[in-house]
Amino acid sequence: MSAATSKAPSGLATLTARVVMGFVGTWVFALMAANLVPVLIAAMVQDLGVDIATAGALATGMTAGSAIAMFVTTRFIANADRARLGRLGLVAMILGYGLAAALLTTPAVMGGLMLGGIGAGIMIATGTAAASSTQNPDKTVTTVMVINRLGATALLAIAPLFHNDLRSVLIVITALGVLGLILAGGLPNLPGTGANAASTAAAAPSTGSSTAERALSATTIILAISMCLWSLTEDMVYSMTSVLATQAGITPETSSALLAGKVGGGLIGALLAPLALRWIGRSWSLVIIIAVSTITKFIMITSGSAVAYGTSIIVWGVMYGAILVLVTGLAAVMDVTGRVGVIVSGFYLAGVAFGPLIGGQLVGTLSPLQYALVVTAPSVLFGAALFVISRSRRKFEDGNTTAVVVAEPAAAHNDAAPAGRA
Template identity: 30%
Template sequence: MSSRRPRALEARAALLALVALFTAGYLAPYLLPTIVGRLSAGLGLGAAQAGLVGSILLLGSASAGFTLAAHGERIGPRRAARLGLAAMAVGYGTAAATSAVLPVVAGAVLGGVGSGTATAVAAAGIAGRPDPHRASSLGLLSVSATAGALYLTLPHLGGGHALPFAAIAGTALLVWPVTGRLPGRTPAVRETPAAGPLPHRSAGAVLAGGILLWSMAQNALWGVSGRIGLTQAGLSEVTLGMVFAAALGAGLVGVIAAGALGSRLGRAVPIGAGTALIACCVLLSSAAETPASFATGEILWNAAYPVVLSYLLGLAASLDPRGRWAVLVGSASSLGVACGPVTGSVLSEAAGYPGMGLTLCVLLLLVAGPMTAVARLASGRPLVPGSIRRRGGAPAALLAATTSAPPSLLPQLGAPEQEITEIAVPVPASRRRAVRSAFRLARPAGRG
């Protein structure tokens, strides 16, 4: 009992470290509207130019994720996390300290590489947890709360692009101490060979392509939401910050609901129905001409977005316990996020905000089908010791898959059975005689 408690405390500390790292890595995309808006106002950039800077930042994040997916195991989680946090602190700190366009862009790119590295380490670690959906939900809960607090605070501290960049750099420095809880090297995973091929290649590729377009559509609107609120819906900057904070607060409620719901509905229903709801909210927000309609669309959208994202991240983590699909799908999401600001700026200038919203709505409905199919057809983790009895075999695995058990405890059909080890237990002679006497008394008498 005494040895179990330190192990449980270590596991909890490692989970908190992953959640903190996830928060730091995802903070830049969550603050994208205020970053793009302040770059446009403070540096004199046009809407498309400011969106391009945001896209370059997030493109650096995506490239770091793809690179770490191939070489992360050799570097080790602790060292990679510290390199990522250092790049965030230096890059975003440089962008905050200058008003020249080129140093701001260079600092944003370096900071984006750091954000992508931190996110990739967190995603790989979350994939190795017993319940990746719960871990990813905690990460989204933390980053939503942090971004919401910043949206409430930053408008009262002044304008300019320096504040959001400084906030992200400061978050990276605050997270640095908890990286000591991460392992120095990637622990071996028993269920997967050390150099085995990627499992579920077709499902993973479809999921990665779908989430790329899904994230691009989300962030095409998110990148121009500030301009829609200010120019089309008639909000002030302070009121706009309150709307964004309320929207992220709704996201907190959504993440809590997703964590409580767990796998009761499976993954297909939340992903498919949630994406359809998001498509409708995108249409409402982009066409809003009053503060009430804009706030309604943003709040409903941000309540549904983290719910669907948590199931998508959990699905990616379940495809490979070593976390390779989690990192690749997360990097594809970052690539979609990177394309979002430019896509939103170009579409809004070409077709107006309502036309942009209609285009994004159709795109989301088109990608909902393939991602839902992956959630329905792709099975997750291999057999977990103790999840079913050995004699249950494939029927027991099939029965377990139809229940509301957590995905991490569901065995795969055809998984190798666990070996049974017989243990000899010595029984005293007096106990054997008592058992034989009880058996004779309980045996019914024969006929005749």
């Protein structure tokens, strides 16, 4: 497919089949390892003979590698050849998980997970930045997340067939990396990358641009820190579902099925998020969804009822998918170069990284009520920050539009909100 057929008149990419496959081969596949963290933890406990705290620490090393790689990649992601950069990440992912599968010793698994995590981070960074270079970042994010939820649901649904066999899980992730090498070529670059990239991002007059950039930088920092705290507490629950399910009297087989249902719920949430964005706007959608998510997390941890746990984890999954789409879409709309999206996603992954580690240390020492308060309290701050950010600009609130060119004057993008919108 020629470049001309995959680009809109503005130069921003449209979602052709080739472009979508580029996102699948990088962003979607990179997220699969993170989706499989509970399975990896259980498999490491069984096959490596480590305790759950150590297994959680190994999973933390993997995701921390992804976050670090994303922060490094942020510096040059705007002008990079994203297909080439994505393939570099895929090679690291293949080598890392392949090495761990081949040797299957604790040191090899530790090193392999970290190398694979670094590769996944590069892939997530390229996919996240590429989303900002499409005509409708919210639509792109929704498409990617829906495909990710479908794939993750399928993987978790067949996870019981692995019988917590660590080598089998690692081989599956490695195979996805190999397939990604074929698909990655469709990732879109920022129009005018290379010598003309700077002029593309700063095409507007310089007057007032520093004010706009400072305002956006402050918003980015607040959004990134909020996302980190939220993802940290979410994964303190997600990575400990095997413990919480046992507490509710649920068998490991049923727990695996519910975990697949939770990720499947994320698919429903990803599909519902664009409707909520259109009907009531991003700010109120996030407030309502975060409130429901917080309540269901609390019930999962404190209730000893299998019915309450099973219902809550499915609803929680729906809310998680919706939140991820709405926040990732917000970050993608905030900067056409993709830097904001990569920074926010990097902080999100940092939270994901330390969730298993902190969760593994606290779940056995705190009472269920104490643990529930620890993982739900940050959601209040997260929701408040997102509400304020979403309502600060009409473009952020409504979504479904092209991304902001950061260097343009503040007045160019700080559209006046209609009556009733702050």
